[in-house]
Amino acid sequence: MQQYGAQASPDNPKGTRAGLVLLYAPDWPRFAPAYLLSERELTIGRDPACGICVPEGAVSRQHARIHFEGGAWVIRDLGSRNGTLVDGQFVTELVLEDLHEIRVGDAIFKFVAGGAESFGKVRIDGTNLDDATGVGAVRSVTGIVGGHQIRTLLRALHRVAKSEISVVVLGESGTGKELFARELHTASGRRGSFQAVNCAAIPGSLLESELFGYKRGAFSGADRDKVGIVKAADGGTLFLDEIGDMPLDAQAKLLRVLQSKEIIPVGATGPERVDVRVVCATHRNLAILQKEGRFRGDLFARLNEYSLALPPLRERKEDIYSLVAGLLLRHGRPSMKVSFPFMTGLLHYDWPFNVRELEAALKRAVALVEGDLLDAEHLPDTIKIAMESYAVRGHGASSEGRAAASSGRATTPPPPDVTAPAAHALPRPAPVPQAPSGPPTEQQLRALLALHKGNVAAVGREFGKERMQVHRWLKRYGIDVSQYR
Secondary structure (H helix, E strand, C coil), rough: CCCCCCCCCCCCCCCCCCEEEECCHHHHHHHCEEECCCCEEHHHHHHCCCEECCCCCCCCCCCCCEEECCEEEEEEECCCCCEHHHHHEEEEECCCCCCCCEECCCCEEEECCHHHHHHEECCCCCCCCHHHCCCCCCCCCCCCCCCEEEEHHHHCCCCCCCCCCEEEEEEECCHHHHCCCCCHHHHHCCCCEEEEEEECCHHHHHHHHHCEEECCCCCCCCCCCCHHHHHHHHCEEEEEEEEEHCCCHHHHHHHHHHHHHHECEECCCCCCEEECCEEEECCCCCCHHCCCCCCCCHHHHHHHHHECCCCHHHHHHHHHHHHHHHHHHHCCCCCCCCCCCHHHHHCCCCCCHHHHHHHHHHHHHHHCCCCCCHHHHCCCCHHHCCCCCCCCCCCEEEEECCCCCCCCCCCCCCCCCCCCCCCCHCCCCCCCCCCCCCCCCCCHHHHHHHCCCCCCCHHHHHCCCCCHHHHHHHHHHHCCCHHCC
């Protein structure tokens, strides 16, 4: 059976399809949201007869071709005058991996190894192309922005919203776990309030009194009764962020709340009834914490009646354009425009702190800009550093490219007198050292993660690679980087 994320064969039309998903182009309305690789090959170029027509002078009539060979999809530059970039590096031929980013002229796509047909129903500005399919049947009631992946999660969330089951929201820092918890509360129709507490931000000695409240005289300084957060959420939703950092003794008391719907405030002589819907979130691996004895298995079983995993921003870059528009609107600059170099920087960066970091970058840019156009100069330093090796000739073939060269494939970059389209607006420093001769083994990758304490950027520097390639290796080997932090 064809599995999502596996290389989809063109001979299997009933399986999920590999394809290219549009991330951005200045004239993006002229493009389809996604292009399926349902034939043996797909040509990209300026010629209207091409499978993907990029109508601009910087693109050759037949610029690049993607074809199925040896059980994998391969991209080949067709001798174009301005070159083909994958993950910001010029290539002549390369075996594509899931989430590789491809740039031809001023059009940027990502390769997905499966499920491309699902991306074809939502444009990068969030517009639905086919509401009849049910994609647009569920709308965010709290303003969550996103395309296919986010809408799939919203549909799942709304299916359980009216129930009483507890929900665990998983995801990296900044992916919007609290936003989804608020969405669940609003969609649930519960009449009580939404109460949120960050378990990692409250010292363990104070967490119990914050959650369950206390009675006057319970301890020194308790000069009056205090209603705890759980009681304040009575009839509503209690959101426990970073539940993995909750001390074991507080975990035991939370389990009682879930089992008996009762709390005992500090200093109280009897229980008090509460009706709360519990939603919790964490970026930690709770299964590993259970094995280490740092999280109660019985509590996890109670909390994990339904789970939702939010994708990191680096895996849903097709949402960046709509996120930028939404964030500019939120910060009072809805008419502001973005240049292609600015968007190129946003799309090339892998956002380790996700949407929270994107919002911070935009707030800074809006504060610094003079006029109504965000350009490359307004990118934060972290992105400018990531762009230093972007489209630099002589950067060196990738490890995958060298592997292809050993099998007889050409991997030499285009001639050095060719200029990358629109790259003039970005820094052009000296080339960085070449990467090692091949991708790491799982053992080598784990050893480097341990050495650098889970710092993905540091591991990437060891190989001369961007974070995005390290994340692909992590996904390939099924490694949870949080184990090393």
